[in-house]
Amino acid sequence: MPAPCSARPADAGFVLVAVLWMLAALATLASIYSVYTLNTAVASHVFDDRMQAEASIRAGVELAAFRQLTVPEPQRPAQGHFSLRVGRTRVSVRFLSESARIDLNAAPPDMLAGMFAAVGVPADRAKIFADRVVGWRTRGEANAISKEAKLYADRRIAYPPRQAPFDNTLELALLPDIPEPIVEKVLPLATVSSGRAAVDVRSADRQVLSALPGMTPEILGQVLKARAGGATDDRQLLAMLGPAKEHAAIDPAQAIRAEIEVEFDQGRRVRAEVVFRLKDGGDDPYDLLYWRDDFDGPMQPA
Numbered sequence: 001m002p003a004p005c006s007a008r009p010a011d012a013g014f015v016l017v018a019v020l021w022m023l024a025a026l027a028t029l030a031s032i033y034s035v036y037t038l039n040t041a042v043a044s045h046v047f048d049d050r051m052q053a054e055a056s057i058r059a060g061v062e063l064a065a066f067r068q069l070t071v072p073e074p075q076r077p078a079q080g081h082f083s084l085r086v087g088r089t090r091v092s093v094r095f096l097s098e099s100a101r102i103d104l105n106a107a108p109p110d111m112l113a114g115m116f117a118a119v120g121v122p123a124d125r126a127k128i129f130a131d132r133v134v135g136w137r138t139r140g141e142a143n144a145i146s147k148e149a150k151l152y153a154d155r156r157i158a159y160p161p162r163q164a165p166f167d168n169t170l171e172l173a174l175l176p177d178i179p180e181p182i183v184e185k186v187l188p189l190a191t192v193s194s195g196r197a198a199v200d201v202r203s204a205d206r207q208v209l210s211a212l213p214g215m216t217p218e219i220l221g222q223v224l225k226a227r228a229g230g231a232t233d234d235r236q237l238l239a240m241l242g243p244a245k246e247h248a249a250i251d252p253a254q255a256i257r258a259e260i261e262v263e264f265d266q267g268r269r270v271r272a273e274v275v276f277r278l279k280d281g282g283d284d285p286y287d288l289l290y291w292r293d294d295f296d297g298p299m300q301p302a
Contacts, residue, residue: 214243
């Protein structure tokens with residue numbers, strides 16, 4: 001019988017190349033799968049951290065609201081701090097009356113001018129800036145172009161003044177004449193959530209108190225010294241303001257700002273700032289007015 005034929009060298013080479021291509025393809029698929037698995041695990045971990053952080057922040061807000069509502073309204077503190085444990089996080093909360101800030105929708109023009117002067121703006125410029133704030137929030141007459149709207153049109157600004165209350169303090173950046181560095185300095189002093197013109201003398205900082213019409217350096221120094229000593233009661237503190245007391249208050253505000261830091265067991269930290277309004281009745285103890293945390297973009301330490 002004839003001897004069996006052996007495979008030709010060309011056929012053997014083709015088979016070898018095909019096997020090598022298959023092995024390369026399998027290696028590529030394995031690499032893609034490993035990257036996909038790793039990315040999925042990372043994404044899942046980030047999602048879990050965010051869920052835990054949001055739960056911890058909300059727990060801090062809930063407890064801050066609870067601490068206010070369990071105290072009779074006249075005795076509610078203007079500020080405070082506490083910490084708690086939630087899951088795998090430690091939560092630190094510092095809360096402050098929102099009336100410690102100047103409300104852009106309620107403050108009179110002279111207080112607004114004082115707010116700008118408190119960050120170093122000369123008095124004449126501070127008055128112009130205050131006029132821009134008032135012009136933005138003031139409703140114009142029906143079927144008429146207001147003086148403020150004409151100013152925007154003459155300067156070829158692509159939008160008119162809102163002519164309605166500020167929705168957010170960041171709208172200050174939309175006002176003509178006010179430089180961005182001034183807006184950045186004013187933002188920590190301003191709010192749109194307190195709903196009242198009066199400033200809480202018990203918790204407002206030095207710059208906010210200095211913005212009160214009628215305030216003098218001497219009165220400001222005395223008030224801050226008395227407040228730091230802790231021996232002066234609220235009514236005495238209010239009386240010390242002299243003519244500035246017409247723009248101050250000592251009764252608790254319904255709006256509260258909470259600065260919250262969430263620290264995970266592995267050391268990661270997430271900061272948040274939440275403004276809420278207390279409700280003395282109904283199913284929910286508060287309404288959320290503002291929420292920002294590090295997942296929306298890095299925040300400065302509280």
